[in-house]
Amino acid sequence: MIEAPGVTFPSVESLLPHGPPMRLVESVVEELVDGVVCKVVVGDDFVFLRDGEAEAAVCVELVAQSVACFVGLLDAREGITPRPGMLVGCRDARFYADKLRVGDELLVRVRRQWIRESMASFSGEVVRGDDLLATMELSVVAGTAAGALVDSGSTDEH
Numbered sequence: 001m002i003e004a005p006g007v008t009f010p011s012v013e014s015l016l017p018h019g020p021p022m023r024l025v026e027s028v029v030e031e032l033v034d035g036v037v038c039k040v041v042v043g044d045d046f047v048f049l050r051d052g053e054a055e056a057a058v059c060v061e062l063v064a065q066s067v068a069c070f071v072g073l074l075d076a077r078e079g080i081t082p083r084p085g086m087l088v089g090c091r092d093a094r095f096y097a098d099k100l101r102v103g104d105e106l107l108v109r110v111r112r113q114w115i116r117e118s119m120a121s122f123s124g125e126v127v128r129g130d131d132l133l134a135t136m137e138l139s140v141v142a143g144t145a146a147g148a149l150v151d152s153g154s155t156d157e158h
Helices: 056-077 144-152
Strands: 002-004 007-009 027-032 035-041 053-055 085-095 099-101 105-116 119-128 131-142
Touching: 007 027, 027 056, 027 105, 035 056, 053 056, 056 085, 056 099, 056 105, 056 119, 056 131
Parallel strands: none
Antiparallel strands: 002 007, 027 035, 035 105, 053 099, 085 131, 105 119, 119 131
16 A cells, blocks of 8 residues: 555555556545546666666657556546456557656656546646656447457457
């Protein structure tokens, strides 16, 4: 569990299906109305590093993992295992920095914009201190709908 002033959050390991090295979010640090704030630290083992830097486009994955933490947190409160999900779209992505660097401590804020059945849209932003690095809107599907998308792409021959 992660402790925040007056609030306890489950570990990211229990909220995200990702394992190392793809689990990039370190912790949930704040709950928002319809969202969360997650912490990411770019360490030497950050999977997307090349010569100590990662492209800012990695922020899309940081926002997607933060969305998964939010959905996992809601599921945990309902007493169910966090549902699998899938990123199905990214709109209005804007990047205000070229690179992430080793040692960067980032906050990723996500807020649900709308939900219809198993599909939802989230706004997200990534900040480093006072600097805004990226903003975007992600569309995701959760639960059996995500599984159906994967299954429909099956190439098994009968």
